[in-house]
Amino acid sequence: MNKRLQAIEALVRPGRGLIDVGTDHGYLPLSLARHGYPGALFASDLREGPLNAARRSAAAAGLSSRICFQLCDGLDGCDRSAVDTIVIAGMGGDTICGILDRAEWCMDPRYTLILQPMTRAEVLRYWLTNNGFVIEAERLAEDAGELYALLCTRFGGEQRLSDAELYTGAFEQIEQEELWPVFLSRQRDRMEKLLAGLRKSGREPGRLRLMEAVAEELKEREAHAKYSGNL
Numbered sequence: 001m002n003k004r005l006q007a008i009e010a011l012v013r014p015g016r017g018l019i020d021v022g023t024d025h026g027y028l029p030l031s032l033a034r035h036g037y038p039g040a041l042f043a044s045d046l047r048e049g050p051l052n053a054a055r056r057s058a059a060a061a062g063l064s065s066r067i068c069f070q071l072c073d074g075l076d077g078c079d080r081s082a083v084d085t086i087v088i089a090g091m092g093g094d095t096i097c098g099i100l101d102r103a104e105w106c107m108d109p110r111y112t113l114i115l116q117p118m119t120r121a122e123v124l125r126y127w128l129t130n131n132g133f134v135i136e137a138e139r140l141a142e143d144a145g146e147l148y149a150l151l152c153t154r155f156g157g158e159q160r161l162s163d164a165e166l167y168t169g170a171f172e173q174i175e176q177e178e179l180w181p182v183f184l185s186r187q188r189d190r191m192e193k194l195l196a197g198l199r200k201s202g203r204e205p206g207r208l209r210l211m212e213a214v215a216e217e218l219k220e221r222e223a224h225a226k227y228s229g230n231l
């Protein structure tokens, strides 16, 4: 288990059951089984190869009977009555949106969703907040020099995020994280590069204006945090 997966596991609360969508090597459900997670555990993947690797790891640990392995696309094969926690980690933000979009049943406050996008987290936050989900908590995890955003979300309620917050997570949540200063400075660097590219190409004036506004908001937030001693 790398630090990113450990941070995801730390967000899991005891419950009826958990599905790890796109489990790959199956490390997360395996670790949950080892640590005595009380509910049912489901490990699913789109591809046979990763799922077989997960099966082998579970067998080697003597935990095969604890985990149900499923070959399926997203949440298509999930028994919704057997789970209350859905983990989708290590995929692009747009892939995660696609999976959730096809599983309307998870638009129900009884399900806790733990999502960890590798890219395009802003697309995922936009999708969630425009589809009735509330991001209840955001965490930052560092692993091998990379920073990862972890979102804990649930259907039911209204949440508004500014354009900059779509990129960083809600300020009031994310600013409490120890890694926030590093994260903020990386987001600003990323934004600068994006802006330079957009200015050079001159092809997307609307997007350029939006990105300029986001960069400005991040700059203001940084000044605010410096003044209040948080940076």
Ligand SMILES: C[S@@+](CC[C@H](N)C(=O)[O-])C[C@H]1O[C@@H](n2cnc3c(N)ncnc32)[C@H](O)[C@@H]1O
Residues within 6 Å of the ligand: 005, 021, 022, 023, 024, 025, 044, 045, 046, 047, 050, 072, 073, 074, 075, 088, 089, 090, 091, 095, 099
């Ligand atoms: C990079 S791995 C991430 C593994 C693990 N979840 C993690 O965070 O370390 C992505 C896995 O997701 C699987 N995957 C991609 N799209 C999927 C989909 N639509 N449904 C189920 N699994 C999918 C891939 O086959 C791959 O095993």
